[in-house]
Amino acid sequence: MDYKGIWILAEQSAGRVQVISHELLTRGRDLAGKRQTELTAVIFGNNINNNDLQELIERGADRVLAMEAFALEHFLIEPYAACMLHLITQYRPEIIIAGATSTGRTLMPYVAIKATAGLTADCTVLDIEEGTGNLLQTRPAIGGNILATIKTPKCRPQMATVRPQSTQPAPRQAGRKGTVERLQAPSHLLVSRMQRINFVKNQEEHGLAHANAIVSVGRGIKKGENLKIIHPLIKALGAALGASREVIDRGWLSYSHQVGLSGKTVNPKLYVAVGISGSIQHLAGMQTSENIIAINSDPDAQIFRVADIGVAGNLFDIVPVLAEKIRQARMIS
Amino acid sequence: MRIVVPIKQVPETSAVKMDEATGTMIRDGVEAIINPLDLYAIEIAIQLREIHGGEVVAISMGPPKASIALREAIAMGCDSAILISDKAFAGSDTWATSNVLAAAIRRITIENGPIDLIVCGERATDGDTGQVGPGIASFLDLPVASYVCKINEITNGLCCVHRMVEDGYEVLQIQLPTVMTVVKEVASPRLPTLRGKQKAKKVDLTIWDVKNLALEGSKLGINGSPTRVVKIFRPSVARNCKKFIALDDNAIQAAADRVVGYLQEKKLI
Numbered sequence: 001m002d003y004k005g006i007w008i009l010a011e012q013s014a015g016r017v018q019v020i021s022h023e024l025l026t027r028g029r030d031l032a033g034k035r036q037t038e039l040t041a042v043i044f045g046n047n048i049n050n051n052d053l054q055e056l057i058e059r060g061a062d063r064v065l066a067m068e069a070f071a072l073e074h075f076l077i078e079p080y081a082a083c084m085l086h087l088i089t090q091y092r093p094e095i096i097i098a099g100a101t102s103t104g105r106t107l108m109p110y111v112a113i114k115a116t117a118g119l120t121a122d123c124t125v126l127d128i129e130e131g132t133g134n135l136l137q138t139r140p141a142i143g144g145n146i147l148a149t150i151k152t153p154k155c156r157p158q159m160a161t162v163r164p165q166s167t168q169p170a171p172r173q174a175g176r177k178g179t180v181e182r183l184q185a186p187s188h189l190l191v192s193r194m195q196r197i198n199f200v201k202n203q204e205e206h207g208l209a210h211a212n213a214i215v216s217v218g219r220g221i222k223k224g225e226n227l228k229i230i231h232p233l234i235k236a237l238g239a240a241l242g243a244s245r246e247v248i249d250r251g252w253l254s255y256s257h258q259v260g261l262s263g264k265t266v267n268p269k270l271y272v273a274v275g276i277s278g279s280i281q282h283l284a285g286m287q288t289s290e291n292i293i294a295i296n297s298d299p300d301a302q303i304f305r306v307a308d309i310g311v312a313g314n315l316f317d318i319v320p321v322l323a324e325k326i327r328q329a330r331m332i333s
Numbered sequence: 334m335r336i337v338v339p340i341k342q343v344p345e346t347s348a349v350k351m352d353e354a355t356g357t358m359i360r361d362g363v364e365a366i367i368n369p370l371d372l373y374a375i376e377i378a379i380q381l382r383e384i385h386g387g388e389v390v391a392i393s394m395g396p397p398k399a400s401i402a403l404r405e406a407i408a409m410g411c412d413s414a415i416l417i418s419d420k421a422f423a424g425s426d427t428w429a430t431s432n433v434l435a436a437a438i439r440r441i442t443i444e445n446g447p448i449d450l451i452v453c454g455e456r457a458t459d460g461d462t463g464q465v466g467p468g469i470a471s472f473l474d475l476p477v478a479s480y481v482c483k484i485n486e487i488t489n490g491l492c493c494v495h496r497m498v499e500d501g502y503e504v505l506q507i508q509l510p511t512v513m514t515v516v517k518e519v520a521s522p523r524l525p526t527l528r529g530k531q532k533a534k535k536v537d538l539t540i541w542d543v544k545n546l547a548l549e550g551s552k553l554g555i556n557g558s559p560t561r562v563v564k565i566f567r568p569s570v571a572r573n574c575k576k577f578i579a580l581d582d583n584a585i586q587a588a589a590d591r592v593v594g595y596l597q598e599k600k601l602i
């Protein structure tokens with residue numbers, strides 16, 4: 001097999017490289033080191049910022065392949081897939097890692113079919129098997145209750161997506177050397193039966209995905225109006241507001257707040273679960289948070305099993321006291 | 334409009350229990366349901382038929398008992414259903430699954446005429462990959478709009494949809510035929526009607542196997558799947574929780590102080 005080198009799929013928006021690309025470089029560097037091979041960042045777009053491409057080198061890429069055309073300005077499945085397949089045929093990488101973003105989760109399966117490649121979604125751990133050099137891809141299965149390690153023994157490339165925010169962005173090393181190749185996309189690859197005619201930015205942006213701290217509420221809050229008792233805690237921690245599905249289904253908060261299997265996967269430094277029982281579907285979306293604090297009146301609630309610190313008691317009594325103490329502690333420090 | 338909705342039968346996840354000793358799933362007595370996220374696909378397909386006429390065909394690749402899921406789809410309002418079932422499909426990953434489902438859609442096209450739309454769920458709650466929708470599109474050489482949260486209008490073979498992305502939604506115009514994967518916001522699933530249930534009970538399901546679909550044996554099931562599961566293990570999720578019982582005011586003050594101490598120690602505040 002003459003497939004060689006590791007690729008990460010970098011992403012841009014309005015010509016600016018997105019942070020997921022730097023997170024992928026962390027994964028890619030690790031694999032390229034173990035495999036003793038080159039790391040390439042591949043990116044599609046139009047007029048991509050030159051400094052940003054250089055920064056990909058400084059953050060760990062040995063080579064950047066930037067394929068550009070007007071039709072590649074925004075993600076559209078057909079031109080993106082055609083260009084990526086074109087590059088795969090030309091350069092034959094052995095591993096391709098992308099973010100499990102709305103782009104990565106659509107482009108990777110489309111390309112993997114045509115390339116007869118194996119693809120594993122939402123990997124939490126990526127490693128190289130000693131001896132064979134195969135990519136070992138570990139991901140949660142069945143709602144995060146078990147982990148499965150998957151490999152692609154025969155087909156190449158081996159493809160995987162990883163969840164955004166599951167890795168630190170690779171640090172910048174000024175002066176790191178590498179090559180940036182800007183390629184003009186061949187026009188016959190740019191045919192699209194789909195057009196992007198508009199984009200509407202979210203009005204309510206709670207930034208759950210990028211929050212350092214999240215306070216989530218569950219059915220224990222009992223009524224939508226009671227959400228106001230959570231606000232001082234959110235403010236004191238500078239946290240985003242999340243929720244269990246029970247809260248969403250009752251219409252107390254909109255779907256964009258939902259954390260869990262059928263909501264968002266979050267990975268903040270601090271996750272505070274208030275009045276949440278800890279169903280496996282909820283845990284699937286938050287159990288990798290660095291620090292977990294749970295407040296629940298049921299001392300046997302399952303949420304305590306994944307928490308670092310727990311307070312068993314009535315949230316209506318505890319939350320105001322806690323919020324005030326945190327506020328004071330922050331004022332002093 | 335002729336619409337195909339691929340649906341998957343999955344175990345009711347909230348009922349899945351783990352055998353702590355062996356680390357395996359206890360599937361006994363676990364109810365099998367339609368993948369909850371596929372209900373939205375069924376619903377929007379039925380709504381489109383109600384507006385534009387035509388028919389909705391539900392298809393599922395799975396063991397014989399997946400026919401229960403297909404009958405439920407008919408009870409909700411799908412016109413017909415096809416079960417794609419063969420021992421040769423066992424162990425299929427998303428590559429092999431997409432291949433079979435694409436072949437089934439090709440055969441529907443040959444037998445009954447062209448399909449305008451294929452609507453998939455966002456992902457299945459058991460496999461949880463979301464790869465099969467784009468996979469089917471790739472095999473059929475069709476465009477795919479993923480994470481569709483609204484279908485605006487369909488006129489002159491053009492379909493206008495909203496696609497949910499990280500920081501908002503895109504408005505896309507797509508030429509039919511196309512594949513879509515839909516999210517919860519697209520429609521709220523209806524309940525089966527009594528008449529639907531009666532029809533579902535009586536209807537003859539079409540069943541196709543490998544021979545019907547003229548599929549290459551080497552591309553099927555575990556042998557046709559690029560990926561292999563090599564290890565399954567139980568994550569050590571349990572953290573060492575320091576738990577404080579806080580039932581009276583003093584205990585609450587003390588517990589809150591401990592939490593603040595923890596936050597400071599971890600440099601979280």
Ligand SMILES: Cc1cc2nc3c(=O)[nH]c(=O)nc-3n(C[C@H](O)[C@H](O)[C@H](O)COP(=O)(O)OP(=O)(O)OC[C@H]3O[C@@H](n4cnc5c(N)ncnc54)[C@H](O)[C@@H]3O)c2cc1C
Pocket residue numbers: 217218219220221243244245246247258259260261262263264274275276277278279280281282285295296297298301313314315316346347369458
């Ligand atoms: C396919 C599928 C997908 C799903 N996806 C998701 C998902 O993405 N996210 C999600 O969250 N759920 C999801 N669920 C639902 C999940 O199974 C649970 O029903 C849900 O997470 C429970 O929410 P909860 O913890 O808020 O409610 P409950 O389970 O009702 O728990 C409420 C908790 O509040 C505590 N409480 C009550 N009063 C007080 C008080 N005064 N003070 C302190 N504590 C109190 C109780 O002790 C209890 O533990 C999904 C289910 C299915 C079948």
Ligand SMILES: Nc1ncnc2c1ncn2[C@@H]1O[C@H](COP(=O)(O)O)[C@@H](O)[C@H]1O
Pocket residue numbers: 338339340341342368370371374392393394395427430434452453454455456457458460461462463464465466
């Ligand atoms: N075996 C199957 N039979 C029919 N449809 C399926 C099957 N597996 C997946 N799908 C469809 O593909 C979607 C995504 O599934 P997955 O890629 O497994 O997460 C589901 O919501 C279904 O619409």
